[in-house]
Amino acid sequence: QVQLVESGGGLVQVGGSLRLSCTHSGLPYDDHTLGWFRQSPGKEREGVAAISRSGGSVSGSGTYYADSVKGRFTMSRDIARNTVYLQMNSLKPEDTAMYYCAATLAPTFLQQAAFRSSQYRYWGQGTQVTVSS
Secondary structure: OOEEEEEOOEEEEOOOOEEEEEEEEOOOOOOEEEEEEEEOOOOOOEEEEEEEEOOOOHHHOEEEEOOOOOOOEEEEEEHHHOEEEEEEOOOOHHHOEEEEEEEEOOOOOOHHHHOOHHHOOEEOOOEEEEEEO
């Protein structure tokens, strides 16, 4: 059973930084993708960043970012701690949203696939990020 638990959200001023964490359990060592998605009221859920790991293909291992966060957000992982992070810098009011961690038991080879929420089977409860101007 895969479980995901997010933490690290909060209230921050424009230009500030936050680091979100997602601790996971039940994922295989290889062949999975972990993603960060966000959703604000009245908007569709959108992919922010994803990290894919493939045991059999180099092209299936990589990190993807949405254009809206490229250069500001960094996704990383600590394999020993079963945790992925989303470091968010230079935050803007439009970054305000509920942020979700998601996982699927397959590597991802294309960016558009990494941000397709329908391919993710497992979801955390979310953590709220609010950027005040």
